[in-house]
Amino acid sequence: MKPLILQGHERSITQIKYNREGDLLFSASKDNKPNVWYSLNGERLGSFNGHQGAIWCIDVDWTTTKCMTGAGDNTCKIWDCETGKETGNIPTASSVRxxxxxxxxxxxxxxxxxxxxxxxxIFIIDVRTIDDSFSRQEPILRIPISGSRVSSILWDNLDESLITGHENGEIIQWDLKTGKKINSIKEHDQLINDMQWNKDCTMFITASKDHTAKLFDAETLMLLKTYKTERPVNSAAISPIAEHVVLGGGQEAMEVTTTSSRAGKFDSRFFHLVFEEEFARVKGHFGPINSVCFHPDGKSYASGGEDGFVRVHSFDSSYFEYNFDY
Amino acid sequence: MPAAAVKSSWADEVELEDGALPPSTEVFKNGLKIFTEYKVDEDQKKSKIVRTYRVEKRLVSKSIALRKAWKKFGESAYDKPGPNPATTIVGEDVYIQFISSKEEDNKPDDDGLDKLKALGDKNVVKCRNCGGDHWTSKCPWKDTVLAKMPDDKKPATGGGPSADGNKMGGSKYVPPSMRDGAAATDGSSMSRRDDNYSAIRIANLSDSTTETDLEELVKPFGPIHKLYLAKDKLTGLCRGFAYIHFKFKNDAAKAIARLNGHGYDHLILSVDWSKPMNNQ
Known part of the structure; x- marks a missing residue:
C-alpha cells in the first residue's frame, strides 16, 4: 500500500481523529495550527489558526459542524468546521490536556x-449555543482532582458518565449527575496516554507508558485483555470491522536521538483483539507514533508521529484476506 | 496557451528556454490529470515536473458530498482544488508485514518428530553384528559364532534396510537428486532454488485473471508458499504472467507437467520453472 503522507505540521503530532463518517481527518500538533484533511486523497481542507501554544487535544462532534481544541496557551477553543473560524474561546487557569x-x-x-x-x-460545559457570552458561561460541572492528573478522557454513549485515565495509571469512572466517583481501578503502572472506544462503546482500549495496552469493559471497568509490547504505547485503536487492534508507540521521544530508527521500533503493530497476539506490523515513521486511529469503515487507518507527519494507510487485499490461525 | 507546451523538436526547446520558463499545463486525458510544471532549482538548473493524478468519481452520502464542496481555509485558503503537493505527498510503498503464527512454524517440526517417532518403532538402532534392532554392544550374539559371521547375515538383512532407505528416505542419507520425487527433473535444476522453495512461472494468462483465480488453478497441486501475479500499476489488470512458489518441488513439477499447454480463459498457458534473475 502507498500511504498518503500529510505534512501540514511543523512539530510533533499530538492527536488525530476522524469525524463520524470518516471523510475528514483532524490533526493536532505541538505547533499552534490544528489541520483538517480529506482522508480520501490527503487534500488539506484547512487549518484552524488562532492558538498560541501547543495543541494537546482535538475533537469533532458527530455532525462535523464544531471542532474543539485544547492547548498549552491556557485556552480551549471551539471552531466552525466549515469556515475554520474560531467561534468560542474559554480561557483556563492552566493548559488544557x-x-x-x-x-x-x-x-x-x-x-x-x-x-x-x-x-x-474536569470541566463539563454546555456547547449547544456558541455566541459571544460563551467564554463567560459557567461550566455545568467542575470536578477538582486531588490526586494524579487526567491524561486521557472518554464520554460514555449515554452522556451519563465519564471515564478518565490518569498519569499514575489509574482509571476512574465518574457519575455526571453527582460529580462523584462510581468506580476506580489501577491496572496500569504509568501514564495512560490514550483511550479509545470500540465501535459500539461497550469496550475501550487504553494505551500506557508501561508498555502495555489494555482492553476494558466500559460498564464495569473489568480488565478483559492485555497487549504487551517492549516499548511505551502512546495510542491504541480498535478496528470497527475486524477483531484487530492497532498500537502505536516507540521509545520515548527524548531517547530517540541516542538510537537508530531501526532500533526504535516505530512500527504500527496489529494485535488480535481476542488472542492478544501480534500478527502484523507496518513501518514508516521516523519517530514514535503518538496517535493512531481507524477509519470508521475499517478499511484504512492513520497514524501521527513525533516526526510531525500523519500517514494515512489504506489496507490492501492482503489485510482483508488474512486469517488469524488459531 | 496549451499549444506552446507541445514541442516539435529539441531545437525548439532550447530556443524556448532562453526566455522565460514555459507556463505550467494541465491536461485531462482518459481519467488522468497530467500536471506539468517547469521550475528553476537552487543550482540554476531548469527542471520539468510531471505529476499524474487519477481523477475518480465516487458516490458518497449527502453530508460527505456537501463537505467536499467546502471552501478551503486557514493555511490552505489559497490552495487550488486537489491535493497540494507541498502538504500532501504519496509515500513509498510500504507492506504490512504479517508475522506468521506459531502454529505454522511448529508444523514442520511436528512432522519431523512424527517421522522420527514412526522410525523409532522400527529401527533407529541397528546392531552392526547381526542387524537386529539393538545396540551393537548389547548384541546377544556378541560372543557367539554368529557375531563372527556378519558376511552371512548382511546379504540377508543388510539388503533389507538399504532397499527400505530408498523407498522412504529413512535411515540412510540419499542425495536429493537420487530421491524419488526429484528423479523426474534433471540435475541442472540443482540451483539455489532447491534451498528454499520451488518457483514456477505461468505465462500467457489473460488480463482478467485475478489472484483468486490463480490460486484455484494451482491449489490442487499442493501447498503454496507464495503467489505473485504481475499487475498493471494503473489499471490493476493482470500483465499476463505470474510466479508461484510451491512448498514442495514435487508439486511444482506436477503443476508444470499438467498446466503447460493447458487451455485457460481462451488462452493456452505456458508454464516452466522460474529462471533465477541473474541467469547466465
Missing part, C-alpha cells in the same frame, strides 16, 4: 493540567 464532545454534542468536557499552583480539574 484533554477535550471531548459528548455523544450528543450537547455537552463537552475538557481537563486542565496541574500547574502554576492550579489543581487538575
Amino acid at each position: 484533554t477535550c471531548m464532545f459528548s455523544y450528543s454534542a450537547n455537552m463537552a468536557v475538557y481537563t486542565t493540567d496541574k500547574a502554576m499552583k492550579q489543581p487538575c480539574e
Whole structure:
C-alpha cells in the first residue's frame, strides 16, 4: 500500500481523529495550527489558526459542524468546521490536556493540567449555543482532582458518565449527575496516554507508558485483555470491522536521538483483539507514533508521529484476506 | 496557451528556454490529470515536473458530498482544488508485514518428530553384528559364532534396510537428486532454488485473471508458499504472467507437467520453472 503522507505540521503530532463518517481527518500538533484533511486523497481542507501554544487535544462532534481544541496557551477553543473560524474561546487557569464532545454534542468536557499552583480539574460545559457570552458561561460541572492528573478522557454513549485515565495509571469512572466517583481501578503502572472506544462503546482500549495496552469493559471497568509490547504505547485503536487492534508507540521521544530508527521500533503493530497476539506490523515513521486511529469503515487507518507527519494507510487485499490461525 | 507546451523538436526547446520558463499545463486525458510544471532549482538548473493524478468519481452520502464542496481555509485558503503537493505527498510503498503464527512454524517440526517417532518403532538402532534392532554392544550374539559371521547375515538383512532407505528416505542419507520425487527433473535444476522453495512461472494468462483465480488453478497441486501475479500499476489488470512458489518441488513439477499447454480463459498457458534473475 502507498500511504498518503500529510505534512501540514511543523512539530510533533499530538492527536488525530476522524469525524463520524470518516471523510475528514483532524490533526493536532505541538505547533499552534490544528489541520483538517480529506482522508480520501490527503487534500488539506484547512487549518484552524488562532492558538498560541501547543495543541494537546482535538475533537469533532458527530455532525462535523464544531471542532474543539485544547492547548498549552491556557485556552480551549471551539471552531466552525466549515469556515475554520474560531467561534468560542474559554480561557483556563492552566493548559488544557484533554477535550471531548459528548455523544450528543450537547455537552463537552475538557481537563486542565496541574500547574502554576492550579489543581487538575474536569470541566463539563454546555456547547449547544456558541455566541459571544460563551467564554463567560459557567461550566455545568467542575470536578477538582486531588490526586494524579487526567491524561486521557472518554464520554460514555449515554452522556451519563465519564471515564478518565490518569498519569499514575489509574482509571476512574465518574457519575455526571453527582460529580462523584462510581468506580476506580489501577491496572496500569504509568501514564495512560490514550483511550479509545470500540465501535459500539461497550469496550475501550487504553494505551500506557508501561508498555502495555489494555482492553476494558466500559460498564464495569473489568480488565478483559492485555497487549504487551517492549516499548511505551502512546495510542491504541480498535478496528470497527475486524477483531484487530492497532498500537502505536516507540521509545520515548527524548531517547530517540541516542538510537537508530531501526532500533526504535516505530512500527504500527496489529494485535488480535481476542488472542492478544501480534500478527502484523507496518513501518514508516521516523519517530514514535503518538496517535493512531481507524477509519470508521475499517478499511484504512492513520497514524501521527513525533516526526510531525500523519500517514494515512489504506489496507490492501492482503489485510482483508488474512486469517488469524488459531 | 496549451499549444506552446507541445514541442516539435529539441531545437525548439532550447530556443524556448532562453526566455522565460514555459507556463505550467494541465491536461485531462482518459481519467488522468497530467500536471506539468517547469521550475528553476537552487543550482540554476531548469527542471520539468510531471505529476499524474487519477481523477475518480465516487458516490458518497449527502453530508460527505456537501463537505467536499467546502471552501478551503486557514493555511490552505489559497490552495487550488486537489491535493497540494507541498502538504500532501504519496509515500513509498510500504507492506504490512504479517508475522506468521506459531502454529505454522511448529508444523514442520511436528512432522519431523512424527517421522522420527514412526522410525523409532522400527529401527533407529541397528546392531552392526547381526542387524537386529539393538545396540551393537548389547548384541546377544556378541560372543557367539554368529557375531563372527556378519558376511552371512548382511546379504540377508543388510539388503533389507538399504532397499527400505530408498523407498522412504529413512535411515540412510540419499542425495536429493537420487530421491524419488526429484528423479523426474534433471540435475541442472540443482540451483539455489532447491534451498528454499520451488518457483514456477505461468505465462500467457489473460488480463482478467485475478489472484483468486490463480490460486484455484494451482491449489490442487499442493501447498503454496507464495503467489505473485504481475499487475498493471494503473489499471490493476493482470500483465499476463505470474510466479508461484510451491512448498514442495514435487508439486511444482506436477503443476508444470499438467498446466503447460493447458487451455485457460481462451488462452493456452505456458508454464516452466522460474529462471533465477541473474541467469547466465
